[in-house]
Structure formats: structure tokens, C-alpha cells
Amino acid sequence: MQNVIPTRHWDSIDRPYRGIVTRDGYKYVAFEHIPWLLFNLNEDPYEQVNLAYNSKFWELRKRLNDRLQRWIEETDDSFQLPQA
Structure with a gap:
């Protein structure tokens, strides 16, 4: 996880x-x-193809967003993730 x-x-x-x-x-x-x-x-090790807005990857994006949300809740972070 990253917190910047x-x-x-x-x-x-x-x-x-x-x-x-x-x-x-x-x-x-x-x-x-x-x-x-x-x-x-x-x-894509050089991060050339952003899949965040490709509809084929929305389910994966939601799963990762949900996992990140759990981490935010576990650490009492106030960061507001997007609605997945």
C-alpha cells in the first residue's frame, strides 16, 4: 500500500x-x-498501458479498489476512494 x-x-x-x-x-x-x-x-512492466478506464478490467479495478478500501478502514485513514 502507498500513502503519499x-x-x-x-x-x-x-x-x-x-x-x-x-x-x-x-x-x-x-x-x-x-x-x-x-x-x-x-x-507491462514499464507501465505504458493504463487499464483503469478499459471496461474489460472494471471488475478487477473494483476488486482492487475494495481491497484498498479495507486497508484504509483498517488503518483509520480518512482518504476517500472512488465509488467502484
Whole structure:
């Protein structure tokens, strides 16, 4: 899991986000209320093909979003994930 506080560094993302990398090779990242990135790291190790908005992967995105939501609840995080 990732918990990133914005750094305000000129070449960094200046919004908080949360992410998960699974043992089976998927990476999912979300801004508050917005799905952002979904990669199959086994087939796309350089993260060139964002699957987050491909309808073939919506079920996977929901599963990863739900897992990330459980982690947020377990850690008392106030981050607001997107509605999956």
C-alpha cells in the first residue's frame, strides 16, 4: 500500500493518492474520488498501458479498489476512494 502526502515539489504530484501492488502483478492507484491508474506489471512492466478506464478490467479495478478500501478502514485513514 502507498500513502503519499503531497510534497509541492515542482515535478511531483501535488494531490494525495493511495495505491496497491498485488502479488499477482497488478498496480492500482487512485486520487480521492477518482480511479487513476491500473497496470498489469507482468505484461507491462514499464507501465505504458493504463487499464483503469478499459471496461474489460472494471471488475478487477473494483476488486482492487475494495481491497484498498479495507486497508484504509483498517488503518483509520480518512482518504476517500472512488465509488467502484
